[in-house]
């Protein structure tokens with residue numbers, strides 16, 4: 001009886017929400033563009049920029065190698081861009097799903113139902129993760145096929161590495177959900193954070209080029225560890241658990257952020273029920 | 282058996298306005314001590330103009346808002362302390378067209394919401410078949426919601442609300458935005474829901490809707506219930522046997538005074554709408570000869586364009602109770 005109701009009250013709703021988002025998203029033609037065309041063109045400009053900076057004979061590569069620990073700058077940039085795209089779209093899509101639910105008018109209706117509100121956020125995160133696996137796979141396949149990306153690591157290890165960021169994304173979206181429910185303008189905050197992340201996490205350049213202060217701030221952000229982890233495994237091979245410290249930091253901070261998010265979400269849920277901010281106002 | 286028992290429900294909203302350095306806090310009392318109880322199997326309407334506090338009432342009952350004071354029980358379960366039990370017994374249809382997912386089909390929507398209600402698949406599918414054929418939308422099960430008409434969409438919303446077989450259903454302005462034909466058909470459906478033994482609490486600002494549909498009506502104004510009974514009793518209590526409605530080009534103040542001298546014990550209320558004067562005369566004592574009335578009006582230089590003699594309506598009850606028209610605030614036509 002107990003486990004049954006847990007399934008009905010949480011697991012089944014989570015999958016229903018995820019399935020709902022997947023169905024809706026794939027019904028828009030723009031999704032195919034985002035999944036099959038965007039991931040291929042997205043890293044191009046960076047790679048050409050890299051080629052330009054390397055000089056006609058590639059003399060710049062030496063200094064890049066010193067900074068980045070690899071001379072394979074195209075793999076470095078492609079992995080950076082893809083990981084960034086993955087994180088970015090997840091933050092964007094998951095957040096968007098909650099925002100549109102709020103503005104669309106379906107939000108209130110959900111809150112009159114006996115379903116856990118947490119299930120709505122978890123389901124939206126799950127859908128976003130599932131949907132964004134597709135462009136990752138497309139891009140990796142494409143760049144590996146044309147020889148610009150040299151995959152040394154095994155795909156299983158790469159997937160394991162990607163899974164380590166799930167608690168962080170979930171926590172981030174819970175916090176975001178709490179903010180969007182309470183404040184209308186939370187979308188702007190997320191935009192700013194994404195830009196800050198893109199600079200501080202060393203996505204498109206080696207972290208070593210940043211001033212030392214920014215470097216140490218960057219090193220504290222879990223996403224930096226995530227990008228480093230994926231990049232190292234793709235370019236140099238090895239297993240996820242060779243990087244126990246990074247993995248522990250990612251999972252630990254992710255779980256902490258999720259807990260914080262869950263608390264914030266619950267507090268906001270209560271405050272909203274007395275101030276009537278759910279929708280419309 | 283009492284399905285819903287509401288006792289002194291009250292809701293205050295505090296809003297802050299102005300820039301941060303000169304922030305003003307304002308308290309709005311949206312619902313000001315509302316009490317009523319609904320026996321099982323009844324259609325009960327909250328009738329009132331925009332801003333009367335109907336939606337706020339519904340939101341409190343639907344467990345979206347916590348009341349500032351007062352309480353309510355759904356089949357004995359408190360809406361604040363036992364919100365989960367209440368959510369299982371009572372479903373709500375909130376206003377707006379976007380309470381379904383437009384990019385999902387009707388069946389996908391219903392299955393999705395059934396999962397959120399915690400229903401199992403076999404029960405859900407049986408219920409979807411029953412409800413969609415009952416509401417006449419079964420052949421639309423595979424269609425995207427965006428392809429449906431507004432009326433069909435509203436029927437799907439009713440299907441959704443009935444999925445978990447609730448004892449009580451809340452409908453906030455269910456016919457808002459529907460064309461007259463679709464609205465009529467939806468009202469028939471609402472009656473049919475009651476005939477299946479469910480209790481219905483609905484809100485509306487359409488007089489005829491409350492009149493036609495409800496077993497009992499509570500007229501709500503500025504967050505308070507001003508009167509409550511069956512539509513027939515309310516109209517009888519008006520203490521007027523006929524209503525004469527005049528439209529004239531002008532209605533000078535002296536006209537009202539002359540009316541009071543000539544036809545004592547009766548009331549005339551004049552109001553300007555769309556460049557015309559609309560005069561409502563409550564005939565309370567004796568008869569008023571239209572010819573005599575027209576003659577009197579002409580003496581003041583006014584021209585009567587139309588005259589109608591009607592039985593009292595809930596609109597007249599509302600005017601009598603509050604001194605205002607229900608629909609003066611918005612441009613909805615009085616009769617559809």
Ligand SMILES: Nc1ncnc2c1ncn2[C@@H]1O[C@H](COP(=O)(O)OP(=O)(O)O)[C@@H](O)[C@H]1O
Nearest residue numbers: 275276281294309311331332333334335336337
């Ligand atoms: N969340 C809110 N914050 C502040 N004022 C509100 C809020 N919700 C409703 N009100 C105010 O409460 C009053 C009643 O609103 P409402 O219940 O929506 O009326 P109705 O549904 O009868 O049109 C209105 O004056 C409205 O402006």
Ligand SMILES: [Mg+2]
Nearest residue numbers: 335336337454
């Ligand atoms: Mg309303």
